[in-house]
Amino acid sequence: RRDFQGYSWGPESDLLGLGVTAIGAIEATYSQNHRILSDYRRSLDRNEVPIVRGIALTSDDLVRRAVIQSLMCQFAVSRNAIEAAHRIDFTRYFDAELEALREFADAGLVSWDGDRLTVLSRGRMLVRSICRVFDRYFSAGGARVRYSRVI
Numbered sequence: 001r002r003d004f005q006g007y008s009w010g011p012e013s014d015l016l017g018l019g020v021t022a023i024g025a026i027e028a029t030y031s032q033n034h035r036i037l038s039d040y041r042r043s044l045d046r047n048e049v050p051i052v053r054g055i056a057l058t059s060d061d062l063v064r065r066a067v068i069q070s071l072m073c074q075f076a077v078s079r080n081a082i083e084a085a086h087r088i089d090f091t092r093y094f095d096a097e098l099e100a101l102r103e104f105a106d107a108g109l110v111s112w113d114g115d116r117l118t119v120l121s122r123g124r125m126l127v128r129s130i131c132r133v134f135d136r137y138f139s140a141g142g143a144r145v146r147y148s149r150v151i
Contacts, residue, residue: 028057060136063088068131075119075127100133 017024017033020040024031031054034040043050057065063086070077079090091098091114101117104110109123110130119127132138 024051024054028062030055030057059086062086063093064134064136067094067134071117071119071131071134072127075124077117079115079117094134097133101130104130104133 014027015023015025017031020033020037021035022033024033031051033050034043034052039052040050063082066082066085067077070081082088083090098112098117101110101112104123104126105112107122109120109126111118111120119130123130
């Protein structure tokens with residue numbers, strides 16, 4: 001699996017963030033602790049969890065996370081597996097994304113046979129760019145664009 005800390009072996013599990021700026025991931029949420037040590041300590045002194053912000057993931061976030069996770073870790077995603085796990089019609093749900101992937105397919109970086117999307121050997125070094133197609137926050141020009149860009 002892959003998360004914001006990198007790759008690890010094993011099933012997805014909850015992650016409790018400890019320390020200043022730490023990020024936690026519990027069930028369908030993400031949270032970030034205070035960035036300033038004095039704020040972090042003040043929360044602890046008041047017996048409060050030192051979280052400064054967090055989000056609850058939507059069903060769309062969860063399906064997109066599953067697709068991205070599969071592509072990042074196995075360099076492939078099964079349409080059937082995503083449909084069964086998330087009760088969607090993959091091709092309809094990701095119509096725009098599959099269209100956007102044509103550029104990658106034309107360059108020999110991915111293949112889509114209607115059942116399986118595969119990142120080909122040539123595309124593995126660009127897997128993050130391929131996955132961005134499925135990231136609605138990146139596509140919407142969200143904050144992540146400032147920190148993660150193709151060079």
